[in-house]
Amino acid sequence: MSSLNKIRGIIDELWKGKSPRIGIILLIFYIFLSVLAPIVYPYSYVIKYWNDPTHWQDNPRLAQPVWVNYFIGKKLPETIIVDSRNAKDKRAYKQENILGGFGFKEINIVENFIYDYDDFPSEITLIIFSNFSGKFPFVNVYFERPDGKEVQLISSTITSSRTTYYISQDPKIINTISNFVKTSIHTSELNYTEPQVALFAEAKEGMESYRTAKVLKGLYGLRINVLMQDLNGTADAKLLVYGKVYGLAGTDNFRRDLTMGLLWGAPVAISFGLTASLLITITQTFIAIFATWKGGLVDSIIQRIVEIYMIVPFLNILIIISMFYKLTIWSLLVAVVLLSIFGGGMKGTRSLIMQVKEEGYIEAATSYGASDLRIVLFYLWPRILPTIIPGLIGAVPGYIFLEAGLAFLGLGEPTLPTWGKMLNDAYNLGAVYQGYWWWILLPIALIFGIAIAFATIGYSLEKILNPRLREE
Amino acid sequence: MGATSYLTKRALALFLTVVIATYLTIVIVNIGGYIDEIKKSQLYEELSQMVKRDPMYRRLTPEEQDKIINQMYELEVKRQGLDQPFLIKSFIYLKDAITLNLGRSLYITSNTGSNDVKLIILERLPATVLLFTTLTIINFIIQTTLGLYLSRRRGSLFDKVVVSLAPTSVIPGWLYGIVLILIFASYLKILPYGGMVDVPPPEDPFSYALSVLKHMILPMLSWIVAGFFMGIYGSRTFFLLFSSEDYVTMGKAKGIPEKDLLYRYIFRPTLPPIITGLALGLIGSWGGAIITETVFSWPGLGRLTYEAISAMDAPVIIATTIVYAYLLAATVFILDILYSYLDPRIRV
Numbered sequence: 001m002s003s004l005n006k007i008r009g010i011i012d013e014l015w016k017g018k019s020p021r022i023g024i025i026l027l028i029f030y031i032f033l034s035v036l037a038p039i040v041y042p043y044s045y046v047i048k049y050w051n052d053p054t055h056w057q058d059n060p061r062l063a064q065p066v067w068v069n070y071f072i073g074k075k076l077p078e079t080i081i082v083d084s085r086n087a088k089d090k091r092a093y094k095q096e097n098i099l100g101g102f103g104f105k106e107i108n109i110v111e112n113f114i115y116d117y118d119d120f121p122s123e124i125t126l127i128i129f130s131n132f133s134g135k136f137p138f139v140n141v142y143f144e145r146p147d148g149k150e151v152q153l154i155s156s157t158i159t160s161s162r163t164t165y166y167i168s169q170d171p172k173i174i175n176t177i178s179n180f181v182k183t184s185i186h187t188s189e190l191n192y193t194e195p196q197v198a199l200f201a202e203a204k205e206g207m208e209s210y211r212t213a214k215v216l217k218g219l220y221g222l223r224i225n226v227l228m229q230d231l232n233g234t235a236d237a238k239l240l241v242y243g244k245v246y247g248l249a250g251t252d253n254f255r256r257d258l259t260m261g262l263l264w265g266a267p268v269a270i271s272f273g274l275t276a277s278l279l280i281t282i283t284q285t286f287i288a289i290f291a292t293w294k295g296g297l298v299d300s301i302i303q304r305i306v307e308i309y310m311i312v313p314f315l316n317i318l319i320i321i322s323m324f325y326k327l328t329i330w331s332l333l334v335a336v337v338l339l340s341i342f343g344g345g346m347k348g349t350r351s352l353i354m355q356v357k358e359e360g361y362i363e364a365a366t367s368y369g370a371s372d373l374r375i376v377l378f379y380l381w382p383r384i385l386p387t388i389i390p391g392l393i394g395a396v397p398g399y400i401f402l403e404a405g406l407a408f409l410g411l412g413e414p415t416l417p418t419w420g421k422m423l424n425d426a427y428n429l430g431a432v433y434q435g436y437w438w439w440i441l442l443p444i445a446l447i448f449g450i451a452i453a454f455a456t457i458g459y460s461l462e463k464i465l466n467p468r469l470r471e472e
Numbered sequence: 473m474g475a476t477s478y479l480t481k482r483a484l485a486l487f488l489t490v491v492i493a494t495y496l497t498i499v500i501v502n503i504g505g506y507i508d509e510i511k512k513s514q515l516y517e518e519l520s521q522m523v524k525r526d527p528m529y530r531r532l533t534p535e536e537q538d539k540i541i542n543q544m545y546e547l548e549v550k551r552q553g554l555d556q557p558f559l560i561k562s563f564i565y566l567k568d569a570i571t572l573n574l575g576r577s578l579y580i581t582s583n584t585g586s587n588d589v590k591l592i593i594l595e596r597l598p599a600t601v602l603l604f605t606t607l608t609i610i611n612f613i614i615q616t617t618l619g620l621y622l623s624r625r626r627g628s629l630f631d632k633v634v635v636s637l638a639p640t641s642v643i644p645g646w647l648y649g650i651v652l653i654l655i656f657a658s659y660l661k662i663l664p665y666g667g668m669v670d671v672p673p674p675e676d677p678f679s680y681a682l683s684v685l686k687h688m689i690l691p692m693l694s695w696i697v698a699g700f701f702m703g704i705y706g707s708r709t710f711f712l713l714f715s716s717e718d719y720v721t722m723g724k725a726k727g728i729p730e731k732d733l734l735y736r737y738i739f740r741p742t743l744p745p746i747i748t749g750l751a752l753g754l755i756g757s758w759g760g761a762i763i764t765e766t767v768f769s770w771p772g773l774g775r776l777t778y779e780a781i782s783a784m785d786a787p788v789i790i791a792t793t794i795v796y797a798y799l800l801a802a803t804v805f806i807l808d809i810l811y812s813y814l815d816p817r818i819r820v
Contacts, residue, residue, distance in 0.1 A: 307489060311801055312496060313793050321500060397643070405644070423650070448647070451639075
């Protein structure tokens with residue numbers, strides 16, 4: 001009970017200061033994130049899908065976070081998906097006719113959507129699903145615009161049960177759209193056309209290019225007409241008009257929802273940093289106490305080992321280990337702990353123990369014949385504990401940055417998303433040069449925050465628990 | 473004990489430390505048998521090159537050549553002791569490493585196209601030394617002067633700001649670096665993204681130096697920002713401790729001018745620990761080099777390590793580790809020399 005009161009007293013005192021209060025609030029925020037992460041995205045889901053590019057096909061590529069709209073005063077498009085397989089989707093209509101006399105079946109699908117954004121879509125894709133036997137079905141796709149103009153985008157046979165038309169990349173479709181622009185603005189010369197722009201632009205001069213075109217808002221429609229010989233055949237269509245904003249944190253180059261990675265970064269960072277710091281501080285302190293108490297040969301051997309450890313290029317060796325043995329984050333943790341057992345932190349503990357050793361109660365303990373282990377565990381350890389706790393908390397950011405740094409070099413955890421790994425992806429794919437700020441700044445902001453949280457709490461604890469260092 | 477014998481002792485101790493550290497590296501790396509494979513494949517490669525070039529063997533069929541290569545390889549493996557148990561082999565590797573016989577790289581080449589690891593490293597070393605030494609010295613000057621200034625103005629607004637922002641220094645410079653690149657290179661477009669010199673490099677030496685300087689701004693700034701508040705806070709507290717010494721109070725009472733008090737009574741006696749701080753700063757900055765140089769594409773040792781990681785070029789990675797160990801030891805040794813010069817007690 002008394003120790004509980006003590007802890008409460010410490011927390012009360014922490015709360016009094018301005019900067020530790022910020023630290024505590026930040027820490028609570030991160031703990032909240034850590035609890036939220038497995039609830040929103042279960043562990044098995046993250047492990048299975050984070051590195052699976054096929055899972056993210058419905059997301060826009062490199063989309064900014066949704067809240068950007070509030071800052072730029074413009075409504076950037078979100079992704080619009082209309083799927084005729086989804087019976088609840090009222091924007092899709094399907095109708096089947098048997099053209100009895102000809103032995104044909106006709107399937108008509110209409111997919112309507114309202115487009116009222118201030119910017120153009122980033123990509124357009126149409127997927128046609130069809131089950132058929134016998135001859136290949138024939139498909140015609142018409143794009144209907146609010147101004148009454150119509151473009152026939154596709155006219156071809158379907159050869160498999162799933163056919164994807166990349167409307168913004170397919171050269172044949174781009175050519176069709178280019179011809180549409182030519183007739184719309186009565187010109188015969190056109191160097192290039194941006195398909196996703198031209199389809200959604202007002203039919204005026206300059207509608208082919210993103211820089212000059214203006215968005216035409218209103219009700220758009222896609223008419224898909226499938227003709228097949230198989231009277232039992234089916235056909236469905238999924239239209240994807242990819243937007244430019246997505247979710248709370250945007251997406252990356254692989255269309256992944258960055259919210260998931262950012263959220264999962266929190267529990268990974270906290271558990272890695274805290275476990276590393278805890279294990280290292282406790283083993284280091286224990287060895288330091290034991291060696292100093294024993295003195296003599298043991299002490300001087302340990303002292304020499306500590307000096308060698310100072311010369312060993314820690315990061316290089318860690319890099320070699322991670323590179324050769326392809327470490328996961330947890331085996332990395334073990335490696336870090338093993339490599340840090342004789343770290344520099346022991347010098348401080350040693351000088352403290354040298355003082356404590358001379359105190360009366362220790363002398364009393366030796367005189368009644370207490371064993372070495374008893375003195376170390378029950379007399380010295382409790383005495384040293386308060387002095388190491390601030391350092392323990394304060395060292396957590398260091399280990400978080402170590403993990404982030406290794407991940408940044410591409411040596412990180414292979415399956416789980418971490419902040420460092422997101423930065424590594426962003427950096428490798430040129431996010432800095434292209435100005436994909438959200439992909440870089442959001443993970444950095446989260447790392448900054450967690451570092452500040454632990455650092456401020458560590459500093460303030462230092463002042464409370466070791467009053468000799470307190471500011472006058 | 474004279475200074476020379478003290479330094480000799482220290483040099484020996486440090487050398488021994490480097491030997492042990494290198495040995496540790498070798499043991500760790502070779503748990504998976506990697507060095508063995510690399511050594512053997514390099515040996516085989518060299519021998520087959522030799523045999524294929526030799527006019528004496530040229531008339532032979534490829535099969536016969538292979539047979540000769542294999543024979544020579546077996547012999548050479550025996551001669552170099554590569555068929556020995558690891559314990560013995562590890563000392564062979566240790567000897568190679570300590571004598572800086574660093575072998576040949578697998579993929580990475582020097583600017584002249586050589587595979588000699590020593591050459592590659594010598595090419596990259598100056599860039600790292602230039603950046604991180606300048607950086608450490610600038611950081612040191614900023615932090616000590618502002619710390620000294622603040623120690624005389626305790627409790628002022630600037631002092632309070634420094635104290636409360638000290639925790640920002642736990643964030644390493646390379647992370648600030650990424651943000652700075654986004655601001656100054658990506659958004660404002662006034663400084664380069666990275667690299668060491670413009671492409672193509674300027675002809676005359678003056679504009680060349682200017683170009684290098686321009687490329688150094690962001691990497692240096694990132695570590696200056698990172699170390700700023702904690703560094704000033706640290707040196708301020710340090711000077712505060714020393715200015716509460718009795719002899720300073722005495723000097724004040726005697727009416728010694730403020731300036732003399734500052735430089736002769738406070739600054740001079742604190743020099744040895746300050747120099748320690750400087751050297752530790754230098755050592756610390758080497759540690760951050762790998763990631764910092766990667767972020768800024770600075771063509772130094774750190775970037776080389778990163779390139780070696782990406783290419784899985786093990787000999788280069790091991791070599792950089794050994795060179796780092798030497799660099800650290802050299803810094804500690806220089807520190808010892810400075811210390812023995814500054815602290816008269818050691819010279820006795």
